[in-house]
Amino acid sequence: MSEQKVIASKTKRGNFFEDFYLGMQIEHATPRTVTSGDQALYTALYGSRFALSSSDEFARSIGLERSPVDDCLAFHIVFGKTVPDISLNAIANLGYGEGVFGVPLYPGDTVTTTSEVIGVKENSNGKTGVVYVRSTGCNQRGEEVLSYVRWVMVRKRSVDSPAPETVVPNLVKVVSVEELTLPDSLNMSEFDEKLSGSPYRWGDYEVGEKIVHVDGMTIEEAEHQMATRLYQNTAKVHFNNHTESQGRFGKRLIYGGHIISLARALSFNGMENAIKIAAINGGTHVAPTFAGDTIYAWSEVLEKIELPEKNGPSSRNDLGALRVRLVGTKNNDCASRPLRQEDGRYHPDVVLDFDYTVLMPK
Template identity: 55%
Template sequence: MLATGFPSGRAPRRLAPIERPRARPGCLVSAEERAALVDHRPGAVRREDRRTLLAVDLGLALVEGEDGRLPTVFEVQVPRPRDEVVPPLRHFRLEHLDQCLQFLHTHPEAPLASPRYHPPPSLPPGGCPNGPPSLEWPVRGGEGLLAASKSIIGNYFEDLTPGREIVHAVPRTVTEGDQALYIALTANRYPLACDAEFARRLGFRRELVDDLLVFHTVFGKSVPDVSLNAVANLGYADVRFGVPVYPGDTITASTKVLGWRESSAGDTGVTWVHTVGENQHGDEVLSFIRWVLMDKRDKATNSGVDDAPKTPAAVDAKHLHIPAELDLSRFDSAVTGGRAWWEDYEPGERIHHVEGVAIEEAEHQMAARLYQNIARAHFNAHALKGSRFGKRVIYGGHIISMARALSFNGLENVVRILAFNGGTHSNPTFAGDTVFAWTDVLERIDLGRPDCGALRLRLVGVKNSDPRTEEQPFKVADDQGRERYHPNVVLDLDYTVLIPRRR
């Protein structure tokens, strides 16, 4: 047992040494020998000054040899938190070993040019000729505890290697209560999501779950695996809304990593992923590409990876999903209050949505919780004190919802969202900011149907400036002459909607 002690003034009780195999760095140790490396006797655990301190002479193996034997990596001293009952150490040791092995086996393509991990040469039976690999396992707890944690610390840039596929945990059944809370948080007034009778007249069984609530729910499923450690969600492409979601439907999600690019400074990187959401019948309800600015585990080493995928500029009209049950023959504009139809919107037209909404701290956190979006950038004020902004950032998707809710004034007859062609969270938004919005009509799309057409729109969100009454530039030149979004512009969303034709 490694020496341990306490600042108590009392000499700690010592045990007589026992004979056991010695872990020799660079040598292979069998499973039986590894089991004997830990002193399990009760006297090895000393409780003094209301604290428990445990020293473990522990060989952790990370790379398997050809004969199934494992090289010893290092010896660690593991103090336990105060007043904790210490379980049998063998279970602790083997669990940690399994986690280490799992990490290496599931991340074979991760950049390994890091002082924390040096891949060994091929291991012949009987030894590690060039010494053992080394890993500083980064999970630490109270009083320096080196822990085999069961909790998830999230993936970092190095972990999300191109081609990796993830099935996200915890499917979500979307309820009437979720819909009601979403309306309360956004003041969304599009009637297909809040008027069951209107929805039935259009051929649906009942009111639909709002398109953006579906988007946020699928997005939220991906956060623990994709963007828990994100600095910011940067943008979207090829976002396709599929079959309608009804209250009571259960949504699952999966993601495939498309590409990555490390920053020039080497401390962060951008990761591109493609996420798909399905209902309980296996029907696709949503798919999207997004790219995320990620923290790195090892900020000091620049691996130079640069494999960014190409994303489509727009969703092709042939991929726009129009629900088979949709019947617009009984569409009633008296319900929506709208006066404009597909033919009335002209490309180049700008629609100011008049009102502004201040976003409070509790509201945006409640919205993120509704979507089960647990990204620490929105919640962990303590961890963010030393970050770029020094405080919590509002989830960018909530800005999309707020801007679209404002857009009802001028787009009342829009039936549903068909696609996001592209989108950028151009600047961060914080609690206390007031959000305004305008829409630019980009294109009228003929779907070849007599009852409806599509509009390609640009929804722009700005903060703390009323673009209807104040001069508000969209983009400006920086000090080097490069065009950048004006600091007040927080959202640039290119999207496509379905709207009835004039009858």
């Protein structure tokens, strides 16, 4: 009987917690050329109506060369590149911070992503750990499209693996105005509020104001699957119902970024002129969501930010920024639900707590 030749597997099973180390540099595979088809499909999935990512003519009227893709789509594409190396064996994506959007991402641009491990911490159960990474997406000219930090809970390959030295990065709570990147050509002097959909500008919002966005959107399994494939996000928890049926929840989890996009799209009703995301200050996926859940959203204005003139000490008279808390809930209309309960814990219907900075005409 002839000996059978054993061939080593060439497939990749992703990194486990003990594979990560402080300072680890990762160049993620599969550069992605963005097309107008990506933007059209993104609009079909979420119904986003912000004028800047919808109309070339509107974009040109405020100084851009044409309409960039939706900022959340840019985030998802940069994020999706990282999944096979960072979170293929993740249990949960826990949070975000220090996110800065750079140059606009246009159809025809090609995105590549790199990541650096900036922190590791084994959990007390010895079965999982938290990995902190800073990921940066650049276009074909090497210009930064987006840089952000996220931390993710990852399974260990073996409970017997020794715990690494704990390093938790000290992240800023709010991206400073000096770190914000604004296109040099951006000019709101010809901003048309009839085309944008609302007369309410930067000066019409007050710190502490809460805007309930009224509308809701039910998550469909097929749409979520299509969205996650669009971003080339390969995380098992979103795709494989065979394995996830045996997991903690007994079914597939909805990708957290899907909730961010739903909440951002819903926020149009009440914040139509928040035309561009400038920064992600922080964010938490508070609770899981599943197909069939209906997402609602409300926003709270946390801070009004003056933007400096390009050349001089004065503030811009055409453009300002708002720091906003965007909260997503499931299966309630948000109107009477508090963010937290009396014991300080999140209300059980809250699924997203997202702190971000948006640009708005004055």
